Amino acid sequence: MSTQVCEAEFLVACLCAAWCGTCREYRDGFDALQIRFPEVGFAWIDVEEQAEVADELDVENFPTLVIQRGKRVLFCGPMLPQHFLLERLIETFLAQSEETSAAYAVGTAERRSWQDVADIRSRLPQ
Known part of the structure; x- marks a missing residue:
């Protein structure tokens, strides 16, 4: 894991599997x-090879993405494998103030539930 991933304010983690054809097709656009x-x-996490990172999440569909600002989880869930959707989501979160992100992260019961279970950053190797 690169230092940049661990130290960046925003983290985008893609939870995939090596055997998944959709994941293999998605990888080049994710890297772009x-x-x-x-x-x-950005972190590419194979749910089988790095089970300790993704174990608490019940990943049923690929790709599943987690986006964090610091320790706050802003998004956790599957996304259609269309890169423009992720690009737009990243742009939206980058445009938010820290205060807006903090409020957004706890704005619904679902997002509040993500804060512990989907904290990928805390489980990444430093």
Whole structure:
């Protein structure tokens, strides 16, 4: 795991599996978004090879994405494998103030439930 991923304010983690054809097809576009947003940390997590990182999440569909600002989980769930959707979501979160992100992270019962179970950043190797 790169230092940039661990130290970046924003983290985008893609939870996938090596055997998944959709994941393999999604990878190049995910890597391209990493180039497009150098200020964001990106992590590709194989749910089988890195089970300790993803175990608490019940990943049923691929790709499943987690987006965090610091320790706050802003998004957790499957996303259609269309890169423009992730790009737009990243742009939206980057445009938020820290206060707006903090309020958003706890704005619904679902998002409040993500805060412990989907905190990928705390489980990444440093």
